[in-house]
Amino acid sequence: MSKTITPYNNQQATKKEQVADMFNNISKTYDFLNHFMSLGIDIIWRKKAINELKKDQPKLILDVATGTGDFAFEALKILKPEKIIGVDISRGMLDIAEQKIAKRGLGDKFGVKLGDSEKLPFNDKEFDAVTVAYGVRNFENLEVGLADIHRVLKQGGKAVVLEFSKPKAFPIKQLYNFYFNYITPGIGKLFSKDSRAYSYLPESVAAFPDGKNFVALMDKVGFKNTKQRPLAFGICSIYTGVK
Numbered sequence: 001m002s003k004t005i006t007p008y009n010n011q012q013a014t015k016k017e018q019v020a021d022m023f024n025n026i027s028k029t030y031d032f033l034n035h036f037m038s039l040g041i042d043i044i045w046r047k048k049a050i051n052e053l054k055k056d057q058p059k060l061i062l063d064v065a066t067g068t069g070d071f072a073f074e075a076l077k078i079l080k081p082e083k084i085i086g087v088d089i090s091r092g093m094l095d096i097a098e099q100k101i102a103k104r105g106l107g108d109k110f111g112v113k114l115g116d117s118e119k120l121p122f123n124d125k126e127f128d129a130v131t132v133a134y135g136v137r138n139f140e141n142l143e144v145g146l147a148d149i150h151r152v153l154k155q156g157g158k159a160v161v162l163e164f165s166k167p168k169a170f171p172i173k174q175l176y177n178f179y180f181n182y183i184t185p186g187i188g189k190l191f192s193k194d195s196r197a198y199s200y201l202p203e204s205v206a207a208f209p210d211g212k213n214f215v216a217l218m219d220k221v222g223f224k225n226t227k228q229r230p231l232a233f234g235i236c237s238i239y240t241g242v243k
């Protein structure tokens with residue numbers, strides 16, 4: 001079995017505990033660094049991913065690993081559902097999401113809850129759609145997490161997952177590796193309280209089963225009509241599947 005990549009390489013704590021600690025540590029600078037490091041392109045990728053649900057017009061959406069809520073805010077803007085619920089294991093990230101919800105007056109549309117993707121605090125078949133942006137890479141047990149997402153979806157409901165993937169073509173692969181391995185950890189060290197978070201980022205992307213492997217895992221837990229749509233030469237991918 002391949003080695004599990006964790007934020008702090010701490011043998012005493014599970015990956016989940018370390019991931020929650022890490023996001024608690026970086027929650028205050030997370031939004032700024034996200035947009036800064038991606039030169040704002042993350043906003044375009046989020047829009048593209050949410051547009052995958054446009055035809056479905058979901059009424060009730062679950063945003064797993066919602067963090068500071070940016071994917072859910074985009075879904076609210078584009079899809080205008082009745083309600084979105086965001087779950088995350090990091091209280092610090094959810095605190096920022098709650099501040100943004102209050103500031104934007106969206107309390108009746110978007111609510112957040114502390115919760116684990118591998119044991120979602122919801123009944124079977126509750127949601128019309130489930131979204132996850134940059135979350136699955138951090139799951140402790142990816143297959144269990146995907147199976148639970150499948151469980152809470154209604155029959156015919158759709159899951160949309162946005163995640164970094166590994167570009168294969170020259171010179172994108174080389175540029176991407178250089179940027180991710182040297183530039184982002186450097187920027188992270190300068191601006192974030194937790195420099196380890198931004199070296200964990202490329203390590204976790206490298207270890208993540210992207211592309212066909214991820215699609216195969218979605219198939220395995222029961223999703224139908226699964227697809228991968230690479231963005232920006234494969235730097236990111238949108239994965240979709242239907243229950």
Ligand SMILES: C[S@@+](CC[C@H](N)C(=O)[O-])C[C@H]1O[C@@H](n2cnc3c(N)ncnc32)[C@H](O)[C@@H]1O
Pocket residue numbers: 016019020023064065066067068069070071087088089090093115116117118132133134135138139140
């Ligand atoms: C990179 S952030 C992404 C946040 C947000 N979706 C976005 O697009 O900006 C990853 C988030 O996944 C959360 N996370 C990691 N593992 C999780 C799990 N097992 N269950 C729920 N949330 C998890 C982290 O706490 C963190 O807030």
